[in-house]
Every structure is written in C-alpha cells, then in structure tokens.
Amino acid sequence: MAQYTRVSGSVGLITLQSPPVNALSAAVRQGIVDLMQRALSEPEVKSVVICGQNGIFCGGADIKEFGGQMSGPPLIPMIHAIEAASKPVVAAIEGIALGGGLELALGCHYRIAHSKARVGLPEVTLGLLPGAGGSQRLPRLIGVPAALDLITTGRHVTAAEALKFGLVDQITDHNTVNVAVKFAQRVADQPLDARRISTHPCLCPSDVAVLFEEVMQRVRRTARGAIAPIACVQAVRAAATLPYNQGMERERELMATLFTSGQARALQYFFFAQRAVGRWSMPSGARWDTSKPRPVHKAAVIGLGTMGRGITVALAQAGFSVVAVETQEKQLMEAKQAISGMLERGAKRRGVAPALDKINYGRNIQSVADVDLVIEAVFEDMALKKKVFQQLSAVCKPSTFLCSNTSGLDIDQLACQTRNPELVVGMHFFAPAHVMKLLEVVYGPKSSPLAVATAMQLGKKIGKVSVAVGNCRGFVGNRMLKPYLEQALFLLEEGATPEFVDQVLEEFGFAMGVFRMSDLSGLDVGWKVRLADGLAMPDPTMGQPTRLRQGRRYSPLGDLLCEQGRFGQKTGRGWYQYDKPGSQVAKPDPWLHSFLDEYRARHALVAHRIDHQEVLERCLYSMINEGFRILEDGIAAGPEDIDVIYVFGYSWPRHRGGPMFYAATVGLNKVLERLEHYYQAHPDVPSLQPCHLLRKLVASGSPPIQKWREVIKKVRSQL
C-alpha cells in the first residue's frame, strides 16, 4: 500500500504504508508502480518524493513473501522505471532504508536522509544478495571497496557515514520529508542523465584484482560454509568488470541460486526465530504480553570472577548503576583493574566515555541493600550459592529480584532459601558475558511472571537476546551439550582422534570443534561437576567399573586428562598441546594419541574406522534428540528457543538455522532412523534412544517446524 498526495503544488509525494517497517510487499510494490505512473502523467507535477509513514522509510523486501509464491510487480523493473523517470525522484529517508528499501532509494535520483537514519544492505544475513540492482548500483555510487564492505557484512551505517561515502546527498536534523520536498522543487528542471546510477562507470582502484582476491579469501575464511557472502563478492566483481546490463544478469543468476537455497531458508527462519523468543510463555500460561516488568535502576553483581566481571561491564555499559561485590580482597583488586580495562577498551571502540563511574565496588554483601536486582555469580557450588541467597534475602529490600548466573544448578533450591521465592530467577550469561549475545532466563516452579518479565527486559536493555526456559539440570543449552560431549568421547574410545572429530564439526560450520572448545573452556570445569555428581572417581579402584557408571556407558577419558593436570589452554595441555599455558594455537599431541592407544588396549577396545557421517550423526542427532526431550518436558516453549540458544550461545552455524531447524531440514524420519540404528549398536547409551516426541512428529507426517507446537501440545497433554 502506498498513498499519493500533491504537495506545494508541484511535488508528487508517495508514502509507503505497510507497518511495522514499510516492507516492500506485493501491495506496496503495486502502489509504487501505480502512483509513479500517476505522478509522471500529471502535468502539474514536476518532481516526486518517496517516503515511508511513521518515520520509517523502508525495511526492505517483505521477508515473509520469500517462502511462498511471489506475486505483484517485481522489484527490479519497478526500480528501473523510477530511475528512467523523466521527472526527478527524491528519496526522503527517515528511520531506516535497508535491503530492497535502500535499493529503491538507489534507483531514485537523489537521497536525503535524516541524521538519525541508518542504511544498509543486510541481505547477506538472510542468505541473499542485494538482488534488486543493489550489487550493481552501490559500487558505481560509492566505489568498490566501500560497497564490498557494506554488501559482504550487511552492516548498517549511520547517515553521517552514508554522507561520507556519497551514498546520500544531504542529511538533515529537520523534517526530512519537508526538506526533500523543497529539494525536489529546486531540482525540478535539472537534467537527470548524470543522476542515473546505472549509467555511471564503476570506478575501481588500480589493484582491484588483488582487492577482490583478498576479500574473497577473508570471506571464505569467516563464512564457515555460508554461500551468500561469496556470492556477494562475485556480484560486486561483476559490477567492477562488466557493463551494467551484463552485471545485472550475473546478479540475477547468483540471486536465483541463493534464493532457493536451504541456507536462505535457514537464515530467514532464524530472523523470525530471534523475534519469536521475545514472545515468551510459561507453562502456567503467563505470557510476555500479559506480564509487566518492573523497572530496574540499580543492580548488583555478587562474585567478580570471569563471569561476574563480564556481567558488571554489560550492565555499566548499558547505563545501569552497579554495586559489584567481591569478598576476597586480592580478587577484588584484580577485578577492578580488569573491569576498568574492559570498559575503557569498549568505550574506545564505540567512541564514547567509559562508564567507570557507574560502578561502586564493595567487599561486603550489606552494600547491596538498596538495589532493585542482584545477579549472583559466585563459584558453581550449590552450598555456597545457597548461603549467598540466604544472606541476600536477609539484606535486600523485600521487592529485590534475586537472580543466579548458575549454568545449570537447580533454581528452585536457591529460591527456597529466600523470603520471596517468586522473585528468584536464573540469568545464565555466556562467557565472555559482555560480548556474548545470549541470556537464558530460567524460571523455577515458584518464579513469578513479574520476575521473568523483568529479567527478560533487563536482558534486552543490555543488548542480549533473552530466551525464557524452564528449570532443569543444565537448562536448555548445557543439557543438550551433555550428549554431544559424551558422543565425542565415545568416538575417541572407538578409534577417532580429537583432530578428526573437530575437523568434521568445523567443516559443518561450528566455530570450534568440541575438543578445541573444551580446551578453551577448561577441562576442569566439567570434571568438578562430575566429581560432585559422583561420576568421576578420584580413585579408579573404588568399586565401579571404569566404563559403566550409574547403569550407563561412561567415558572417563576427560577425567583421566584432568588427573594429569591437563586442563586445556590454561595449562598448555589438554586434548591438544599448546606452546605455553594460555596460548590459543592448538597442535596435535603425540602423547595424547599414545594415551588413547594405551587406553583402548587396556579396555580391549578395537579401534575401527570412523567416517565423517558417523561423527556428525552421533554428535548432532544425540543433541537434537535431547532437544526434542526438552520440548516434550516443556523446558523450552518451541524449537525457535532452542535454535536461538544454540546459534548465540554455542556457535551453531547460523546458516543451518539451529539444531531443531537442521533436524527438520535433514528430515525427521531420517533422524529417527539413524538414532534407532545407533541405539541398537549402543544400547547402554540412553541419549541415543529416540524420544517420544520425535516418534510422534514422524508419526504425524513430519509437519513443518512452524507446526511442531501443535504436536508438542498434544504430547504434553498426554503426559
């Protein structure tokens, strides 16, 4: 939909009207085509302004249309017609001009932007390229290097940066539409030939071939298997080397491949999944739209180890007053220094003043008496956390929300230590907490919707993607990680090496394979948990068989490394060897290979050839099976929650949509069949036994992922 008005006598004003972001739906495109014709046919109209309603120019093509049959006037001829118009067309950019929205503006003869507007071509993040002429016009307008940067990263730029690039002609602090109308009147009689970007030559630096080679190499290195960034480079290369029409033909060919690709489906699914997790619900029926958060002005962080420091920085950077408490004097001194450094580096990067004055440090828990919300981040030990919660409950205002950054302990047990258990929730951050986007907000049986809504809102304010999940061991992320890690160890026992398992997972798209990741996190972390759980045995002669614990197959390999002081990067030895403690360059370790040989010989295990498929299927399908159990148990409300957690918290490749979306892509019947196969081969590994919900979904004809919630509801109601 679009509206036409004549302003100041001679300017035709076309206003895009499609809330919330004026996306270019079929109806909007039809409106633009019709209203451009009208403006060109009215003799009194000398120039045209295109703007968007509600202070938003245009959020791009309507992503919802991509999955179905496209109808309505196509975008490319529509933009060509605007560029070919005999009267000047001015884009009045307020709010945003993104993707197809910016491509529309590039088809106009002039662009006026509000100083607070942002523009960009983020198609790459949706598995596409700027396929409505953007890949051909942008390099002609702003040059190849800047266009490559914007198109391959998809980053949004401010109006000021856009002006510097020459992407917009003018910026204003005033009413952009009024300024654009006046501008349109001024240029009404100006010749237009030089304003048609498609006719411009593409100005290239002398070493353009080297530039493309370097960018292509960088993109291949960082894309982790994503195809869109590579196609983006190819499209810009076409702009630099071919005449406009041939470049457009190349853009079309590349876009046709991307448009129908599984990666584009996955990335577009993920776009909506990120937004869906904000519409949280709890099994009690409480929901995001009926639960009001309470404002938080002052927060506290208890415990300034690695996590506490990151959380403090995230809060202070977002403008919250923070009381940061650490009872150990030496640790407090170190933390102060580290936090200041983090704040200063962050502020330098963002060109702002460091928020050092937002933090008050203390050694005494009494200093949190007047805060609105506390995040406890002490060592992962239930007895210690219980004590802290008892103290907090005695010290804080009765209305204070008490949150724990535990990565998997029982929130309910902590809530029971307090006067107001309904104000207790988990806020599980991921390291480094000031960088990682994910926050699991964990509700226990007693947590109130008010507490969940407040933690979710706080997460949003500090720039996190918050996902509400139920209370169980490991919550969603770490609970699913357990079978994944377990399978990786079993694969070593059966003949694989850490290098091979990691290589397969990294080729799949993980930033790091499971063993490199474990070395980075520290092998001692999981070891301490297994010791506390009575799984890892300090003395192997103490009764239980080494490879069977609590009635199921167990691999003590990780425990054996820890017993030798091999904790990973921090000790310079783990699944790999490192030049020195703290070094990040993992090298294969011959000692580890002999250790595995000896271990297999000791337990009469015959190494067999493990291929790529087996590594992927056993690691990923066991994790996905746990994901289905989590849905069945109501710990996550839907598959989107799990997928968002895995992409943002565990480096699952975004172009594969997340583990649950991946299962849907592979085919649920195939996942079920392979799990059955592996469970038959390993009946002592319960995580390989296909869960009820997976069977039910397959029996229901493997509905698309958007319909899983209906089946989940039925399964839960039967339990």
Ligand SMILES: CCCCCCCCCCCCC/C=C/C(=O)SCCNC(=O)CCNC(=O)[C@H](O)C(C)(C)COP(=O)(O)OP(=O)(O)OC[C@H]1O[C@@H](n2cnc3c(N)ncnc32)[C@H](O)[C@@H]1OP(=O)(O)O
């Ligand atoms: C057979 C082969 C054929 C091949 C050839 C095919 C040819 C096809 C040619 C097509 C050429 C197309 C080229 C152009 C492509 C594009 O334009 S792709 C889209 C590019 N735009 C974007 O990526 C922008 C995406 N949106 C955002 O980044 C943000 O939403 C925002 C605009 C910055 C606003 O942010 P915020 O204020 O935080 O609000 P949100 O919560 O994110 O969004 C509000 C709701 O709006 C929905 N939404 C946003 N953008 C779009 C969109 N472009 N389309 C549809 N819907 C959109 C968003 O989902 C939110 O709604 P809910 O999900 O209901 O909450």
